[in-house]
Every structure is written in C-alpha cells, then in structure tokens.
Amino acid sequence: MIEYRNIKKYYGDKPIIRGVSFTVEKGQFVVIIGPSGCGKTTTVKMLNRLIDASEGEILIDGVSTKDMDLIKLRTSIGYVIQQIGLFPNMTVEENISVVPRIMKWDKEKTLNRVKELLNMVNMPYNEYAGKYPRQLSGGQQQRIGVLRALAVNPPIIIMDEPFGALDPITREILQSEVKKIQRELNITVLFITHDMHEAMKMADRILFMDQGKILQDAPPKEMLLHPANEEISKFITLQEVSVKGSQMTAEDLMEAVDAEPMRDEAVIIVDKKDRLSEIAKHYELSGVDRLYVKDETGRVTGVITVESIIRLLMKQV
C-alpha cells in the first residue's frame, strides 16, 4: 500500500505541489490525470525519490520512503517513461537486464527472466534480444520499456505517459497488454496521462490534479458522470469522453433522495446495479414516470425521473 501524507513541494518560494494526500491499495491501478503543469509528474517522481518532497511523507507498506535505502526503493519500483526510456547504447537484453544487474542477479537467472518477459509480449528471444532500440518500432521499444520495469517483479510500477508518442492502434494494443499483465501479477500502478480515454480504459481510480492539488479522486465512471467541478467537466468535455449508455446503471441515472415513504401503490423499485436496458423495459411496461432505486440493503436511496436523466445528459455535453 502506498500512502501520500500531505505532500508539498516548493521550488524556491513557488509552491508546485500544495498538499497532496491519497492512498493506493495493493494491486490498484491509479491514473493521475490533469493539464500539463498540474504537478502530476512531480507527484509521482516523489515516490521513487527522483524528486524529494519539501513537506509531508510518503509511506510504502507503512514505512516512510525517507527511511528506505534509496537504491532498494528504486529497484522495487518499476519506472517507465515516454518514448526515449530505453538506453540507445544497450541491446534489448541489456536494457531489460539493467535492474537485475544492479541487484546482482546471477547470469542464468537474468537470462531466464529476459526470455520469459520477451515471451510475454510475443517478441522471441532469438530474434529480438540482440537488437538495439533504434532497430525497433516505437511500439516495440515501449514494450521493452515496460518489460524492463517488470524485470525484477517490483510490487509497484510508475508509468509517466508511457504511450504518449505511439499511434492510436499501437497504443490500444499496449494498453490492453499492460492492463492484462497488471491484473495477472497484481501490480500496483501509478500511471500518468492527460488522455481521458486512456484513463477510462486503464484506471481503477482516477486522481484529477490541477495546480498542485487533487481536485477529485474517484472511479472512472463516477468522475465522468459526476465531475467535482467545472474545470474537470470542461476537461472531460474537450476530450469528448462519455460513458456508453450500455454501461450505465440505475445508480448512475438516479438522483439521491432520503428514504422516501412510498405512498404510491404502483411503485416500481429497481436494483442500483440494473442496466439501462432493464430500466427502459420497466418504463415501457409500467408507464410510470418515476422509478425508485434500492441499494444492497434494500433501502431506497434514489429516484430516476425523466428530469434526472436529462440533467445527467446535460452535464456531459
């Protein structure tokens, strides 16, 4: 578990990060998003102490990063950055072996690991191990960048706009690969992007940052449907991201109410996990103009009306 405790960073007198706190559970995929200059890269670089915080502390599994050995800290956190992350003077194999070498793995163990990793992304060892970065396509380079970060099985990986320079199709493929690997190996990921589509696809949780502060911390759909403020909704709208109707549930469509006494006889109650298609069916069959929504405990917590749906749609325009 990673815990940021009221982190601040000044350059001279200028505050760059103005008190950031959040926690990331083991195996969670957290995306930090925001306009350029919002402090997202700085925030993440403080985790492996490429940058030191001016105030506050960061704990990993309860231990402050300040008390950890710097090299141990960094080798236990995989680090992937945009495009030029691979060392051009090293072969694919040497690039992947960078961290194992620092940790003094023996040759055979390293070799086996390199083979295993290359297999994972369908780049056969015999064909690719001896190649240099300049001989690879952008997508292949970025794959190797990810593999290098995975080499010693670090529990945490930092990815700073790793796919920013790739073409859309390659980006799609790599996103899926990374997400799959992350789930399989149960890795904790801090991922930076300014692309809301990417955030939607990858994240368990999104942190929206601006001017050194976290403005919202929410799961992707919630951020999209209920942006905390004008700025976030503008950011979302500009990138033309929306939740597909088929993915919406009663919970997304409803407006919260206090448990309302139900006077109406013909009242229909739906489950909050029900999909839009089922809700539409209820409307069609019953002809009522409002549906009540109940949570896991059976309590009514919300109501869906034509107005609530319209208001929701308006937010997304």
Next chain:
Amino acid sequence: MKGFIDKYGISLLTAIGEHIVYVIISVAIAIVIAMALAILLSRFRKAAVVVMPLISVFQTIPGIVFIGLLMLRLGMTPLTVIMALSIYAVFPILKNAYQGFIDIDRSYIEVARGCGMNKRQIFMRVEVPMAMPAIFSGIRMSVIYTVSWAILAAMIGQGGLGEFIYRGIDANVKEYIVIGSIPIAILAVLFRLLVDMIEKKCVSKGLQKD
C-alpha cells in the same frame, strides 16, 4: 630502387619511427588530460560556460606557436615537442567529449536513477557509452592534427618526417620533399583508419550509423 634504399632507407625508417612515437605519446597524454577535464567540466557546468569559449579561442593559436614558445622556455628537446603536441591535441578531444557529455538527454540520466543506478553506474553504463561517438570524433581530429603538427618537430631539429620536407624545401631538393611527404600522407591515413577501427570496437552498435 636499391640505390634509394641504401641512400635513405635507415634515415627514413628512423624518421617514420620518431613521427609515430611523437603522435602516439602526445595523443595518449592528451586523451588523459582532455577526458579528465571534460568529465570535470560536464559536472560543473557553470565553470564550463566560462571555460569552454576560452578554449575555443585558444584553439585558434597555431601549433607552431606552442612549439615556438615552449622551445624558447624549455630548449630544443623531444620533450618540448611532445608537450607542445599534447597541449594542442587536448583541445579537440576536450571540446567534443564535453559536448558529448552535455548533449546526453537528461531523461536518460533520470531513467537510470529511476532504475536504481548509483552515480558511478550511471556514469559508466550510460554517460560514457553515450558520449563515446563524440569522444572518438575528437580523438580522430586530434590524431590527424598531431600527425600534421609533428612535422614541426623538425623545425627545432627533433626529427620526424618533417626533417625531409625541411631539408627539401631549404635546399630545394624535390626528392627530399617527396620522400618526406608521401610517408606522412600514408601515415595520416593509416592513423585515421586505426582510430576508425578502435571506434568500431568501443562504440556501442546501437549508436553507430549503418
């Protein structure tokens, strides 16, 4: 042909030997000094901003002047020649190596730190290999210049292939000039090929052009 060998063979071989020794020793000394300075300056950029332009100006001083001045101070000895040649050979290596170090994109250094490399590892595994092509173009220039400037050793009577050229020009004997010039030209080309060969070995294939 036999007459030629009998007449000049020994002295020509001696001259070639002297020339080669001058070049190798001077360039070796220059590499050590230049690399030390380049590494130092690339770590103290603020000083480098002042020092590097000065070095560019110094470089415009012809080698003949170094030889001349040192000769006046130290007398006509082989040491004078080697010192002058070394000083002159430092400049191209220093300039190129320094540029090679500072041209390395900061993100590579940062990734190296992010991977957990310490300063020494970053230097040995990332900075030096990445600056290698630049270092070698400096060395190549130095070697070529030094072959050329070593001709001036003859000016203060310290041998080398310049001896023949000087004698030839002074006495207007074409034969001497040709005997001196052609081996120098060949020597320069051979030295250059040697540097190219060593470069191929020392520079990562990932940084070489196809």
Next chain:
Amino acid sequence: MTWEMVFEHLYLVIVSCFFVVAFGIPIGIFTYYHPKAGKIVLTVVDLFQTVPVLAVMGLLMTVFGANSVTVIISMVLYLLLPIVRNTNTGLNSVSPILKETADAMGMNRWQRLKSVEFPMAFSFILTGIRIAVVTAVGVAVFGTFVGGGGLGSILYRGIRIQNFDLIISGTLVLMLMSVFFDYLLGFLEKRQGGIYEKTER
C-alpha cells in the same frame, strides 16, 4: 611585422576560400544528386583533410614551384570537406514534404534546387563556409614554408631568432583574425537561420 604580411595572409585566406566555395558547393550538390558516386567523392574530400596540408604543399611545390599558387591549391583541397559535407547534409535535410510540394507545383529539378532546396540548405552551407574560413586562417600559416608569405613567416622568423615579442604579436593577429571571421560569419549564419524556421542540425 608589417601590414604587408597581414594582407598577404588575408589574400591567401580570401582567395582560397573563394575557390573552395566556388568548387565545394557544386561538388556538394553533385553528391546530393548522385548519392553513390557522392559517397566516393566525400571519402576523397575527407582524405584531403586527413593528409597533412604541409605534405600536400610540399608535393605541389615540386610541380608548381615555391609560390602562392602552391599554397592556395593546397588550401583549397584541404578546405573542401566542410563545404562539400555541409552542402550535402543541408540538401539532404530539407523536408521531403517540401520537395514533394515543389514537384507537385510543377517545378523541374533546377527550379526546385534554386528556389526550394538551396535556400533551405543555405544556413548549413554558411556553417560550412564559416568552418572553412576559420580553418583557412590557421592553415595559411604553413604557406610560409613553401614561399607563400603571410603571418606564418613572422612566427617562423620569431622562432628562428628566438624573439618572443615577434611570436606573440604574430599569434595575437592570427587569433584576432579567426575570431573576427568566426563572429562575422556566425552573425550571418544566425540571421540566415532566422529567416526560415529553425532546423535541427
């Protein structure tokens, strides 16, 4: 030291640079249009700079005699490399999109070279000229050995008669000359570079 020597030196530099530009740019253009033959040409030109200029002067002296012609021809051969190489690099670095646009507008090869490629490559070529001129100031020093005159003769005499002042004054004039040419051409280069968007080099 006399003014005459300074002018002699300038004469060597300017005349040799005039010829090196006059020959170097067309050769550079040739290497651009004929990459295969161009590679050989570039290797040969590179070789001219590898071979010590004094050796070349010596050899040419046996043909042309001890005079400024020998010095100038040797200098031209020696200085070709920066001009030819930079012309080649400059033309090769013009964006293919621009070339295609020129073709699409119906330009023939000459028009394309004259009004698109050459202007775009010009700041590269200027860099080559700057390198050549500054190098020429230094190389011309050797001229004295084969009867070319110039500031080399002061330095040479200074060393022979062990006159410290003579050496220093000759050196200072030489340094001044290279710095002056370097700044002058550097200034032109910057102004030229600013006309078009900045190109990576």
